[in-house]
Amino acid sequence: MKYISNVVTLEFTPDKCTGCGRCIEVCPHCVFVITDKKASVADRDSCMECGACMNNCAFDAIKVNAGVGCAAAIINGMITGGPPSCDCSGDSGTCC
Amino acid sequence: MEKLKLTVMKKGTEAEAPCCCGPSCEPEGGGDLPRWITGTLSTPAGTVQTVSTELSAPDRWEHVKCRISSFRTRYTVAPGLYAVGKPVADSDVFVSANYKLSFDALRSSLVDLNAWLLVLDTKGINVWCAAGKGTFGTDELIRRITGTCLEKVVSHKRIIVPQLGAPGVSAHGVKQKTGFRVSYGPVRAKDIPAYCASGHKATPEMRTVKFPLMDRLVLTPMEINPAMEKFPLYALIVLFVFGLQPDGIIFRDAFYGGLPFIILGLIAVIAGAFVTPLLLPFVPFRSFALKGWLMGMLATFLPLQYAGLVGQPDTLLRIAAYAFFPTASSYIALQFTGSTTFTGMSGVKKELKIALPVYAVFGGISLLLIIAYKLQQWRLL
Numbered sequence: 001m002k003y004i005s006n007v008v009t010l011e012f013t014p015d016k017c018t019g020c021g022r023c024i025e026v027c028p029h030c031v032f033v034i035t036d037k038k039a040s041v042a043d044r045d046s047c048m049e050c051g052a053c054m055n056n057c058a059f060d061a062i063k064v065n066a067g068v069g070c071a072a073a074i075i076n077g078m079i080t081g082g083p084p085s086c087d088c089s090g091d092s093g094t095c096c
Numbered sequence: 097m098e099k100l101k102l103t104v105m106k107k108g109t110e111a112e113a114p115c116c117c118g119p120s121c122e123p124e125g126g127g128d129l130p131r132w133i134t135g136t137l138s139t140p141a142g143t144v145q146t147v148s149t150e151l152s153a154p155d156r157w158e159h160v161k162c163r164i165s166s167f168r169t170r171y172t173v174a175p176g177l178y179a180v181g182k183p184v185a186d187s188d189v190f191v192s193a194n195y196k197l198s199f200d201a202l203r204s205s206l207v208d209l210n211a212w213l214l215v216l217d218t219k220g221i222n223v224w225c226a227a228g229k230g231t232f233g234t235d236e237l238i239r240r241i242t243g244t245c246l247e248k249v250v251s252h253k254r255i256i257v258p259q260l261g262a263p264g265v266s267a268h269g270v271k272q273k274t275g276f277r278v279s280y281g282p283v284r285a286k287d288i289p290a291y292c293a294s295g296h297k298a299t300p301e302m303r304t305v306k307f308p309l310m311d312r313l314v315l316t317p318m319e320i321n322p323a324m325e326k327f328p329l330y331a332l333i334v335l336f337v338f339g340l341q342p343d344g345i346i347f348r349d350a351f352y353g354g355l356p357f358i359i360l361g362l363i364a365v366i367a368g369a370f371v372t373p374l375l376l377p378f379v380p381f382r383s384f385a386l387k388g389w390l391m392g393m394l395a396t397f398l399p400l401q402y403a404g405l406v407g408q409p410d411t412l413l414r415i416a417a418y419a420f421f422p423t424a425s426s427y428i429a430l431q432f433t434g435s436t437t438f439t440g441m442s443g444v445k446k447e448l449k450i451a452l453p454v455y456a457v458f459g460g461i462s463l464l465l466i467i468a469y470k471l472q473q474w475r476l477l
Contacts, residue, residue: 001307001376001377001436001438002382002438003382003438003439003440003443004382004383004443004446004447005382007440007442007443007445007446008440008442008443009442022267024303025259025262025280025298025303026259026262026280027303028259028260028283028303028304028305028437029304029305029438030300030303030304046438047440048437048438048439048440049440049441049442050227050228050262050263050440051228051263052227052259052262052263055234055262055263055264055265055266056262056265056266056267056268058267058268065441065442066263066441067228067441068228068229068434068441069433069434069436069439069440069441069443069444070433070434070435070439070444071384071430071431071433071434071444071447071448072431072434073434074441074444074445074448075448075452078448084441
């Protein structure tokens, strides 16, 4: 199953990559592969922008506008003017 | 149990307390222990509670309640350190969230293993969602590692975090602050025995998130519930609109005129909140709004065409139904983006940017058609 194509904000800077493989370890959709001791983006459209790779890249080689892909959360954010929030941490948590 | 949890959580968060073993510090006051606690274990950092790897019948019933009601919002375990089997100083440490469903998935996967469980305070939210919000995160993990004096309990510096916790955790950040090296375990807890047996290596299969039929099915009650919460209001408006006549509200008209629209409304909810998620990979289009619209169109067309729900002469009503119900299904289906394992924020934003104005237009058209129908009915048009 794949979502809408050509929208992902994932940016990878190969020059900073040391080939440690952390991005491959954390990505739940096999977006990265290692070739010639460096990572590269193999399946960009499968990225769900969770931010796991960016958070775990010690060399700052990955940037992605991470956030929840949840319509209710994004509409909430539009109404409140804040970031998308599905209020999962509240007592009333109704999603996820 | 509640009392125990309170005293224990207080202890776990005591400022400057040099060492506390989290929730398992000296169960006090004879409070009832949770049934899944099997005993205690002495460690250099204090007493740790041991937990069962078996899920009891009440556990399973509670899991069902989590799937269908707001019960899940208070289904928590006290954060801190626990033990499974008879772990020693060299045993693995697995990290989990304090949502009991997550905790149960972990402990029930550790049959015949000896391990430590470090439960983070994620406010009762599952690992993946909490990681997205940052509550299952670097700071909380560091706090729990130091708060439970993990370095006294184990002789190594390895800690296994579920892979889906990675969006909130920075492995190098944890290493820098605590010295513990984070390894990301498999996506699904049930793969942990194989992961351990292979020397802590996860296969690409273990690292990939899927979204099979059963996973989609168990999520549908929480799609149907919010839609049905609004349904009584919708039904009331429908009855009012159809019942409203120049000489007052006519109950007979409200019922016979409104019933088809109430039935179509129910079908639209089922199409958007149940059928679309269930048939997700088989419904054409990648956009959830389009998937939902298509299912909603089918769900409107079939009853209108073959069940004669709205009489042929009421052309305005039929067009209003085609404008409104597929749109409603589309909106409801779009909500499922919050539950899937593969939709990202940029895609949902793009969908909303197009869909919200379209919804407004179709909503407006339906409203105008209903007004025109009423005016026609009252012979004013």
